[in-house]
Amino acid sequence: MNEAYTTEMVQFRRRIHKRPEEGWTEFETMNIVVNRLRELGFKVVMGTKAVNPNFVMGRNPELVAKAMQRAKDHGVSQAFLDETEGYTGCVGIWETGRPGPVTLFRHDMDCVLVQESHDAQHESVAGGYCSERDGLMHACGHDGHTSVGLGVAHWIADHKDELCGTIKLLFQPAEEGTRGGLPMSESGLLDDVNYIICCHIGTNCQLGEIGICRKGFLATAKMDLTFTGTPAHAGSDPEKGRSALLAACNVATTLAGIPRSGQGDTRISIGKLSAGEGRNVVPVHAQMQIEVRGQTEAVNQYMVDNVERIVKGVSEAYGVDYTIEKVGAATNLETSPEVSDTLEEIAKTIPFVKRLVPSDGISGSEDCTWLIRKVLSHGGKAGFFIFGCNQTGHHKGTFEIQDEQSLPEAFEMLTRFLLIKNKVA
Numbered sequence: 001m002n003e004a005y006t007t008e009m010v011q012f013r014r015r016i017h018k019r020p021e022e023g024w025t026e027f028e029t030m031n032i033v034v035n036r037l038r039e040l041g042f043k044v045v046m047g048t049k050a051v052n053p054n055f056v057m058g059r060n061p062e063l064v065a066k067a068m069q070r071a072k073d074h075g076v077s078q079a080f081l082d083e084t085e086g087y088t089g090c091v092g093i094w095e096t097g098r099p100g101p102v103t104l105f106r107h108d109m110d111c112v113l114v115q116e117s118h119d120a121q122h123e124s125v126a127g128g129y130c131s132e133r134d135g136l137m138h139a140c141g142h143d144g145h146t147s148v149g150l151g152v153a154h155w156i157a158d159h160k161d162e163l164c165g166t167i168k169l170l171f172q173p174a175e176e177g178t179r180g181g182l183p184m185s186e187s188g189l190l191d192d193v194n195y196i197i198c199c200h201i202g203t204n205c206q207l208g209e210i211g212i213c214r215k216g217f218l219a220t221a222k223m224d225l226t227f228t229g230t231p232a233h234a235g236s237d238p239e240k241g242r243s244a245l246l247a248a249c250n251v252a253t254t255l256a257g258i259p260r261s262g263q264g265d266t267r268i269s270i271g272k273l274s275a276g277e278g279r280n281v282v283p284v285h286a287q288m289q290i291e292v293r294g295q296t297e298a299v300n301q302y303m304v305d306n307v308e309r310i311v312k313g314v315s316e317a318y319g320v321d322y323t324i325e326k327v328g329a330a331t332n333l334e335t336s337p338e339v340s341d342t343l344e345e346i347a348k349t350i351p352f353v354k355r356l357v358p359s360d361g362i363s364g365s366e367d368c369t370w371l372i373r374k375v376l377s378h379g380g381k382a383g384f385f386i387f388g389c390n391q392t393g394h395h396k397g398t399f400e401i402q403d404e405q406s407l408p409e410a411f412e413m414l415t416r417f418l419l420i421k422n423k424v425a
């Protein structure tokens, strides 16, 4: 491959790595993406035309407002911020003007709430591009995903005379917490897509390895629960109180006892519970953050139904009010054998890909599954691959990706896919 693409991807990746942005606040990152896509001649769709606000989950308007101000202070123009309508996420569209399929690649842009290591040996410290923002880090490699998208964009512009059909590059916000995929899948921009390819760095693959995921990833629902009780003096008249804390504790233990399903794997995590006002007050407030997962959409729904019934029943028993807010969701991964076979064949032709790693049944969750589901729903085809890097674990401050070697793996997979599916006859 042309070294210039690698150099450029690495530069973008390190620039984005320095300024990590959490879900729904990726204004600086998106500004880099949109400017570059336009410079290359892509049409860009953004704002509520790319992200359907009716399907947005887990987006905090106050956090967004602060992020827009921060981006502005960091040189992003007001005109650009206005164009976003407050929603990060965009699609670059390249129309070749020749008949052919519509192919879409998805790249996520958000970071993780993790403090990056300041160890002198740590890759980004040694390279001088460590995160400038405390408590935020690209510890899942989405900076790499975004940069691969920009590298592929450049390649498309350079090779426009060899391509047919339409190519869409989708840059997604808020993958962490599985929040941004669904609203982009409902934008209408996926409705004409014939092929969708999604990918992720790391996970079970080392540098020089590619994994084709034919199925896997768990369907999931993330929920915030609140309980509101009745205050009372804990000594003089506790009988007049209704404890939100006790209700929440009972909900927590009852949820943990939801029977496993014979229809597929399930998970439940009670990740956070905070409650109460003080020692001698019957607790009025309790908040919980939970998530459930299931091997299929139906099994996940079984978990959600149980959560709803238990929260309702226990709240009634304790005489407290409750709310359940869905703040994230993903479905399980389904792909098309034809596309997976093509990806596998491509991987075998890339000189620096040494090994194909079996990658079905990965048990995390990924919300590109909504984008894929949308494309499959109208007869389009989908594939998912993992490109390797040597890492110490995702979502950890020591996460590293060896960008000079890992990013070309994904770049080659995607551009070679275009040379098969979108090649001028």
Ligand SMILES: [Zn+2]
Residues within 6 Å of the ligand: 140, 141, 142, 175, 200
């Ligand atoms: Zn990730």
